[in-house]
Amino acid sequence: MSHKDEVVIDCKNLWKVFGRRADEAMKAITEKGLGKLEVRDQYDCVVGVQDASFTVGRGEIFCIMGLSGSGKSTLIRHVNRLIEPTSGQLFIEGMDVNALSAKDLREVRAEKIGMVFQNMALMPHRTVLDNVSFSQEVRGHDRKERHENAMRAIDAVDLNGWDQKYPDELSGGMQQRVGLARAIAADPSILLMDEPFSALDPLIRRQLQDKFMSLAAEMKKTTLFITHDLDEAIRIGDRIGIMKDGVLVQVGTPEEIVTNPIDDYVADFVAGISKLELISAGKIMEPVEAYEQRLGSVENLDEWPEAHPEHSLDDLVNLSISTQHPIVVRIEGKPIGVVTKNALLRGIQGDTELTQ
Amino acid sequence: MAEKEETFSLLDPFASVDLGIADSANGIKKWAIANREIIQPIKKFFNDLIVGIDVGLNAVPPSIMLIILVLIAWQAAGRRVAILVGISMAVLGVLSPGAWGLAMTTLAIVISAVLLCFIIGLPLGVLAGKSNRFEAMVRPVLDTMQTIPAFVYLVPVVMLIGIGNVSGVIVTIVFALPPLIRLTSLGIRNVNPSVVEAARAFGASPTQILFKVELPLATSTILAGVNQTIMLSLSMVVIASMISVKGLGNEVLRAMGRLDAGKAIVGGLGIVILAIVLDRITQGMGRSGRERGHRHWWQGGPVGFMTRLASKKS
Incomplete structure (x- = not known):
């Protein structure tokens, strides 16, 4: 899911001011740092897009x-130039659309x-x-x-x-x-x-x-x-x-x-968004050392259900239901972290801070 | 001059002011008469067009013409209108022995006027639909054209061009053109802007947008304008006959002169029947074929009938 290297759409500091005196208003914004409301009152213009940059x-x-x-x-x-920007640039595959x-x-x-x-x-x-x-x-x-x-x-x-x-x-x-x-x-x-x-x-x-x-x-x-x-x-x-x-x-x-x-x-x-699919085990786990420091060393790690850091909360809930033990997170068999019931419940609430 | 200033009264300021508008208008008239040769080629072109259509319509034997009209009505507006057109035209034919020929002459004048209205009006209407400034400019002109009494421009047109069909058609155009321009403009303005935006987003040029999107979507409104133009053209027939345009209008005019009510009724009914026939046909064209239950225009009417017959045989 990581974004790819080649940039196809490149939007740079795009501004769109609507109104008859858009250019004057734009100038006032860049030179005097006018805000939205001032632009509306002084130039009767509406700022539609304000300094948008993304790729x-x-x-x-x-x-x-x-x-x-x-x-x-x-x-x-602006991407297909149905609207002309007041200022800023937009490139498609390196080509300046507005040129x-x-x-x-x-x-x-x-x-x-x-x-x-x-x-x-x-x-x-x-x-x-x-x-x-x-x-x-x-x-x-x-x-x-x-x-x-x-x-x-x-x-x-x-x-x-x-x-x-x-x-x-x-x-x-x-x-x-x-x-x-x-x-x-x-x-x-x-x-x-x-x-x-x-x-x-x-x-x-x-x-x-x-x-x-x-x-x-x-x-x-x-x-x-x-x-x-x-x-x-x-x-x-x-x-x-x-x-x-x-x-x-x-x-x-x-x-x-x-x-x-x-x-x-x-x-x-x-x-209001459900976090079950969005937060992964890696985000809410406690490093094994920290866990051991807090609650003493663990011997029966093999009996615990195990998960991968990429596993979602939804998966962790399923693992957790049939056991009293916390979940151990492993990478290639090596335990790296522990997800306690408390951390899991907090995670479902969207809280990823470790607060045990 | 001094005398005039003395008689100037604040309560009645207009009585003492004379800008001489009527005189200068007369001057323009004189200039036009002096230069009437310039427009002779244009006059000839118009005259050839009208006479051509007139001769063509009158060359077809009435019964064949009746069948053609019924077929056109069937294609354009469906079976019921076709029956109505057939009966109406038959009634027109039996009104008096000469009525059919006169009606064809009137039809030729109307067709020429509407054709020219369409050629002039459609581009102007599109322009008015696209540009607010042009619309604002053209609107008072259209108002004038529709409301100014025909007799006002009847005289200068006759001075300039002389009596006859060409003047008749020009006078008719002046009166009948405005609704076409107005409704074309309205049709273009009423096209859903998001559809136009979509056409733009998919790379259509302004000309392509006009011909592939705007005009097709404005068609029914434009045809309503054509319908109005036809109706107004017919209503000018009697006035045009005053400048020696032949046809049904001339019958009415002559009957008025002789107080011959019978003849007036023949002419008047003839015009009404022609109006009904043309109105129903053009209104039928305004409704799309899909509203009448078939997908494309060629799938209905006599054309559809023939193609179905042909496909059955093969």
Whole structure:
């Protein structure tokens, strides 16, 4: 799950100020250090994205999580330049997106980037097949080739047999699968997902998340995934960026975010999240020496259930249920730590400090 | 001048001011008359178009024309409208022996006017839909075109071009063009912006967005505009006949002159029937084929019937 070495999306100090006097406001922000509220009052401008920097590696799924109005949809639209930044840069595979000519930009959008929208945004006057092959049609690929690619994408999202239907003949979940098929039809290297599953009901959302994750594992596309649902971000993301009021507050792996929230805002979000799958034995174990120092040396270590540092709390709970003993954590047979019942229970609460 | 200043009264300031607008307008008229040769080629082109359509429509024998109209109605609007069109046109034909020919002449004028309205109105409507500034500029002009009495521009147009079909069509265009521009603009503005954004995100150029997304999605609104334009063109038929445009309108005008109520009814009913027929056909085109239960337009109507027959045989 670690992020890969090759950087595909590289966002550097990106600012977006909305309003007629955006440039003046931006200047005032950089020179005088004006805050959001002052900008709003003095320049009648709204800061949408504030100094966002992040990178996404090849094949990585990077989730941006934030509530509505936090600027996440604005941020994602900078990647394919549907929105021009007020300041800052964005690189795709080392290429400055904002330096592209209109023609090159269209080529990049059609061939390198696929996008899925919250409200599907399918074209109601086109069949599923024509919707899915749109980006290739726009590039002038011939009919046979683009229909073959489109059918492959339709197959991949399990919609075979629906290609001649119109979007309004499909259910919401199926429409969004068409949206997904449209995004992957031209085999782009980057996927932009703008709250793709938010408008769907929970069961369908779950199904589509699973579908997306199996597709993602197969296709290994670099993905920027926007969501307002932390559960979804944790399920899907290799790394997560939490966004608040246009600022990327914290970036890290799901485990880092859950166990080590940077401020109260993130902590509030994380509070309701189940830690069973996120925290590993290595995080809550007590080194064997410390344990022995505290409670005297241990002889019957072999009778204790054993676990690997990578094992999740869920696994530890299962091991712990049938025995009175603590759990011993071993690497290649060598005991390195002990997880007591207390530590396990605290861990489930999200507390990884060793406080025995 | 001094006298005028003395009579200036604050309570009635307008009586003493004379900017001479009517005079200068007359000046423009005189200039136009002096330069009428310039527009002769344009006039010829328009005239050829109208006469061509007129001759074409009148060359087809009435019964064949009736069948063609019924088939068009069937294709565009379904079986029920086709039956209505068939009966209506038959009634029109039996109104009086000359009624069919007059109706075809009127139809030729309407078709030419609507064709030209479409050519002028669609691009202007698209522009107005895209640009707020252009919309703001064009709106008062459209208001003027719709509300100014036809008689005001009837005279200058005749001065400039002379009486006849061409003037008739131009006068009709002035009156019938605005709804097409307005509704095209409305149609373009009402296209779901997120669909346009999606098209942009997948690399479509502005032209591709216009032709592949915006115009198709605005089609039903634009066709409603075409429908309005046709109706307004027909309502101009009588006025246009004052400048010697032939057809049903001329019948009404002549009947008015002779207080011949019978003839007026023939002309008037003829116009109404033509209006109903054209309205139903264009409204049918505005509804998509899918609303009438088949997937593509070629799967319904006589074309669909023929293809089904052909596929059965093979």
